Amino acid sequence: MQPGLESYLAxxxxxxxxxxxxxVFKRNAIGLFMSIEIMLNAVxxxxxxxxxxxxxxxxxxxVFIVMSVAAVEAAVGLGIIIxxxxxxxxxxxxxxxxxxx
Amino acid sequence: MTVIFILLAxxxxxxxxxxxxxxxxxxSAISLVGTFIALASIYLTLxxxxxxxxxxxxxxxxxxxxVIFVILLLNLDEEYKLSRMRYLxxxxxxxxxxxxxxxxxxxxxxxxxxxxxxxxxxAGNAESIGMAMYTEYLLPVEIVGILLLMGIVGAMIxxxxxxxxxxxxxxxxx
Numbered sequence: 001m002q003p004g005l006e007s008y009l010a011x012x013x014x015x016x017x018x019x020x021x022x023x024v025f026k027r028n029a030i031g032l033f034m035s036i037e038i039m040l041n042a043v044x045x046x047x048x049x050x051x052x053x054x055x056x057x058x059x060x061x062x063v064f065i066v067m068s069v070a071a072v073e074a075a076v077g078l079g080i081i082i083x084x085x086x087x088x089x090x091x092x093x094x095x096x097x098x099x100x101x
Numbered sequence: 102m103t104v105i106f107i108l109l110a111x112x113x114x115x116x117x118x119x120x121x122x123x124x125x126x127x128x129s130a131i132s133l134v135g136t137f138i139a140l141a142s143i144y145l146t147l148x149x150x151x152x153x154x155x156x157x158x159x160x161x162x163x164x165x166x167x168v169i170f171v172i173l174l175l176n177l178d179e180e181y182k183l184s185r186m187r188y189l190x191x192x193x194x195x196x197x198x199x200x201x202x203x204x205x206x207x208x209x210x211x212x213x214x215x216x217x218x219x220x221x222x223x224a225g226n227a228e229s230i231g232m233a234m235y236t237e238y239l240l241p242v243e244i245v246g247i248l249l250l251m252g253i254v255g256a257m258i259x260x261x262x263x264x265x266x267x268x269x270x271x272x273x274x275x
Binding site for chain 1: 102103106110113114117118120121126129130133136137140143144146147148149151152155156159160163164167168171172174175177186189190192193194196197200201203204205207208209211212229230233234238241242245248249251252253255256257258259260262
């Protein structure tokens with residue numbers, strides 16, 4: 001027998017929590033990026049679970065759109081990380097204070 | 102079915118925790134691939150084969166290869182602990198506890214409502230997703246296409262090396 005909707009939502013919430021805590025704790029820009037990917041995947045999981053339990057395709061369609069946005073985010077974000085590393089020789093986000101003051 | 106779900110959920114959560122916890126960026130990238138594959142398997146059990154394949158192709162195939170390329174290209178050191186911003190520990194712990202409590206409440210509320218899986222076998226195959234994508238939701242798909250174009254241009258502008266504008270400087274000196 002299949003687990004109920006609440007199990008999938010609980011898994012999604014736990015993954016989202018891990019991602020959010022990772023965004024706060026990580027100092028490495030690439031680590032931040034991967035934590036954001038975990039959060040996007042948690043949201044995707046809840047979309048797919050709702051689509052399954054309400055028999056509607058729309059949720060899966062929006063998972064596809066979220067995936068496209070994640071791909072764009074990967075391309076642009078990694079470009080920003082490379083540019084930042086070229087200027088600062090590190091990817092520590094604590095040192096990114098050029099626009100402070 | 103429940104046993105498979107528990108195994109896959111444990112794999113996903115364990116790999117996600119490992120991804121956040123590892124100091125070495127390459128190890129956390131590999132753990133993240135494990136999370137993606139576990140989630141793709143869960144999508145298969147949720148009767149979403151198209152999304153599962155797209156998950157493996159786009160996330161594990163494209164995005165993570167890009168991330169690993171960048172990690173190898175930058176030759177990163179191991180990460181240090183938080184030193185300057187100690188208050189971030191408290192903010193992070195509060196955020197995590199708050200989100201977990203929310204998850205618990207959602208779990209209880211949804212469990213009482215007891216939604217059961219609808220027997221709809223056509224939802225989730227490539228045909229029905231394609232029909233929805235190119236008829237009813239054409240505008241969001243077009244917007245995503247424009248976003249992808251902007252991403253291509255933006256990544257090229259971000260990652261290229263800017264040349265020194267020598268001609269302009271000469272003109273300014275004169």
